[in-house]
Amino acid sequence: MKTAIIVLSDPKAGSDEALGRVFNALAVAFEYKSAGVPVQVLFAGAGTRWPAVLNQPAHPVHGLYKQVLDTVVGVSCGCADVFGADDQGLARITANAVPGTSGLPSLLGLQRDGFHLLTF
Numbered sequence: 001m002k003t004a005i006i007v008l009s010d011p012k013a014g015s016d017e018a019l020g021r022v023f024n025a026l027a028v029a030f031e032y033k034s035a036g037v038p039v040q041v042l043f044a045g046a047g048t049r050w051p052a053v054l055n056q057p058a059h060p061v062h063g064l065y066k067q068v069l070d071t072v073v074g075v076s077c078g079c080a081d082v083f084g085a086d087d088q089g090l091a092r093i094t095a096n097a098v099p100g101t102s103g104l105p106s107l108l109g110l111q112r113d114g115f116h117l118l119t120f
Helices: 016-034 045-054 062-071 077-083 107-112
Strands: 002-007 039-043 072-076 115-119
Touching: 002 016, 002 045, 016 039, 016 045, 016 062, 039 045, 039 062, 045 072, 045 077, 062 072, 072 077, 107 115
Parallel strands: 002 039, 002 115, 039 072
Antiparallel strands: none
C-alpha cells in the first residue's frame, strides 16, 4: 500500500483549522514512515506556502516537519506560481501539464502508480 498526502490548507488563513490540517498530514506521514509503508507528501494550492512556514524553528510543527522531510516530494509548480510561494528548495512538480500553468502534480498519475490519496 502506497499513500500520497496532499496538503492544500493555507497557512495564511491563520486558523487553528489550517494548523490542524498540516499537523495531521505530517503526523500521518510520520506514522506511515515509521511503519515502513511508502508515503509521499506534496504541497499544492495555497498549501505551497507551508514549507516556508514549517522551516521556521519556532513553529510548533517544525520538529515533526523535519522528521518527515524525506517523504516530501515537492510542491505544485503552478500552484506555487499562483500563490507566490517560496518552495524552500523543494522539487517543483509539473507532471500534469494543465494549459496556462507551469504544471501541477498528476493525481491520476499517482493513482495509476498505485497510490492512495489523502488530502488535508
